[in-house]
Amino acid sequence: MKKLHFFFFVFSLFSSHFIFAQDEATIEKEILELHKPTRIINDSIVKLQKEVYQKIEVEIDSVIKNKLILRLDSLENAKDQNAINELKLDFIFAKKHPNSLASLKLMRRNVGRFTGMNFYDTYVDVFQNFSPEIKNSEEGKEMSEKLKYFNQSKVGSIAPNFSLKDIDTKTISLTDFKGEKYILIDFWASWCAPCREELPYIKELYKKYQPQGLEIISITKDEKSDLWKKAIEKEKIESWKHISILENQSTIDKDYFVNGIPHKVLIDKNGIIIGKWKGGGENNKHDLQQLLKSVFEAE
Structure with missing residues (x-):
């Protein structure tokens, strides 16, 4: 039975x-x-x-x-x-x-x-x-x-904080800029063609808005530091801050829900995410430019 x-x-x-x-x-x-x-x-x-x-x-x-x-x-x-x-x-x-x-x-x-x-x-x-x-x-x-x-x-959330070493081994924390700067985080890599195609455009934005309170932090997903550093030198983008996920053994890409690059995040002076763009393209460029224009013209 x-x-x-x-x-x-x-x-x-x-x-x-x-x-x-x-x-x-x-x-x-x-x-x-x-x-x-x-x-x-x-x-x-x-x-x-x-x-x-x-x-x-x-x-x-x-x-x-x-x-x-x-x-x-x-x-x-x-x-x-x-x-x-x-x-x-x-x-x-x-x-x-x-x-x-x-x-x-x-x-x-x-x-x-x-x-x-x-x-x-x-x-x-x-x-x-x-x-x-x-x-x-x-x-x-x-x-x-x-x-x-x-x-x-997501847009409207408090941006996840981080404290990481930059390319010059200087510690960069998001809280350092609170109340003072707007932060554009640009997730990229030297091997990412769309990322590098956008760099001349980002340089223009930095030149225009950096005096008004914009800071750019580029965060690379490169797994080879020498290629990352060579790309920065070749593209002449030493003016702003650069951080390597690999060198910091960081999970910042996970914290910002980055599943592909290019990926940009705009954070206001209060530490709130006010813009987010996944991928490249003219539409994203235009949207970012219009948002920066509205921010700095309003101030």
Whole structure:
């Protein structure tokens, strides 16, 4: 009799696992179907981008070339908006499937990217709607931790404090500037092409606003200090402060929820995050410039 009970127990366990796996497979198929329209749009935009890139490479006329570059920007904006539209669909889907790990993975995918940057409250709402089993799973605990770092580094939050050695081994603390300076933190690396492409623009901002109270702290993710230091010298950006995550054995990138570079954070004199930009592009440049203009013109 005991053997029979054990057999039924194992059979029941196997059956429930099989049913769960079947359900998850069904949900994953539904997700693929859900994403089909936005993936078609994304693929068409990428195709257009490649065509414009090819035209830029052979174009000699500077006026036409600039128009093509603007066209690239508009296509990138369209791609971003399409990704945001897909994320909104994902939120609705995840709310309807609170017992699914596939739904949770759907939420985790964009939580640290540009796409999800302005949706903290929605992420929290959807996450709280998951069943206790999903929230307490390993994936659920990871998501909970991500939301913690997301919250402490979003616009409106008090910027996480740090005290780190700079390139000259001088200790730099965020609190040193409180009440006196606006801080632009620029997460970058010598190997990051988009990061280095933006340096002339950042130099212009520094030249214009440093006398009015702007300080820049560049924080590198370089794993080779010699390449980092050579890049600073080559780009002629010694004017502002430089910190290495590696040399400090720091987790500042985690504290500021940095999942990719370039990544910029603007902090006001009260230590509050007032701006955050993930990735490069003309839109981010324009938004940062307009915010700095409003800040220093107001003062």
